Amino acid sequence: MPSSFQMSAQVSSEKNWTADTSRYNRAMIVIHWLTALLMFCTIPIGLMMTAMPRTSPVRETWFTIHKSIGVTILALVILRVIVRALSRAPSYPGTIGRLENVTASSVQFLLYVIMVWMCVTGYLNSLAGGHGFDWFFLFPVPDFVPRNRALAHLASTLHVAGQWAVYTLIAAHFLGAMFHLVARRDRVFHRMLP
Numbered sequence: 192m193p194s195s196f197q198m199s200a201q202v203s204s205e206k207n208w209t210a211d212t213s214r215y216n217r218a219m220i221v222i223h224w225l226t227a228l229l230m231f232c233t234i235p236i237g238l239m240m241t242a243m244p245r246t247s248p249v250r251e252t253w254f255t256i257h258k259s260i261g262v263t264i265l266a267l268v269i270l271r272v273i274v275r276a277l278s279r280a281p282s283y284p285g286t287i288g289r290l291e292n293v294t295a296s297s298v299q300f301l302l303y304v305i306m307v308w309m310c311v312t313g314y315l316n317s318l319a320g321g322h323g324f325d326w327f328f329l330f331p332v333p334d335f336v337p338r339n340r341a342l343a344h345l346a347s348t349l350h351v352a353g354q355w356a357v358y359t360l361i362a363a364h365f366l367g368a369m370f371h372l373v374a375r376r377d378r379v380f381h382r383m384l385p
């Protein structure tokens with residue numbers, strides 16, 4: 192039979208495991224890396240499909256894949272905002288200054304904004320232009336937008352321009368993470384490791 196000391200040590204170690212405030216929770220970590228993977232796929236697909244000749248027999252297929260990944264990213268962003276609101280972000284190590292904290296948080300916030308921006312403008316461009324699509328060829332994505340060429344054109348311009356903000360923010364986010372991993376060698380990067 193375990194002694195009362197062993198039992199209290201076990202309870203205490205379980206408490207430490209469940210209340211690990213130095214890392215994001217598992218749901219946030221899964222959503223983060225899944226979103227990163229999908230972004231990593233949808234950007235080159237977007238560039239490749241728009242460079243294809245209009246006569247290409249596979250152009251439409253790539254558009255559907257790009258759009259399907261895009262709306263999946265939007266669903267993940269919504270899920271992430273809910274999970275984030277219901278849980279606490281881990282605190283930064285004491286070595287992080289106020290300016291650094293504000294910069295990192297601003298880049299993260301703008302990443303959420305640009306992901307929604309890209310998904311909404313892409314959706315408006317497609318649906319207002321009369322190019323509804325099936326999510327990964329499975330079922331039609333709901334169509335809430337009337338046909339409107341001017342709206343489709345505006346959304347297309349905003350979507351194509353938005354890519355530069357995507358590149359800038361991903362680069363800033365990535366370089367920040369690498370700075371902490373390689374130069375600072377603090378625990379910031381580990382907060383999001385699986």
Ligand code: HEM
Nearest residue numbers: 234237238241258261262306309310313314317347351354
């Ligand atoms: C975060 C998500 C997304 C990212 C990062 C993204 C990125 C891109 C990129 C880089 C391009 C190529 C732009 C160029 O011509 O240089 C593109 C084009 C396009 N994307 Fe997205 N996209 C996203 C979501 C979506 C969604 C959700 C849809 C539709 C439901 C969509 C529909 C389109 C369309 C129709 C084009 C062609 C634009 C045009 O030439 O008019 N995208 N996207």
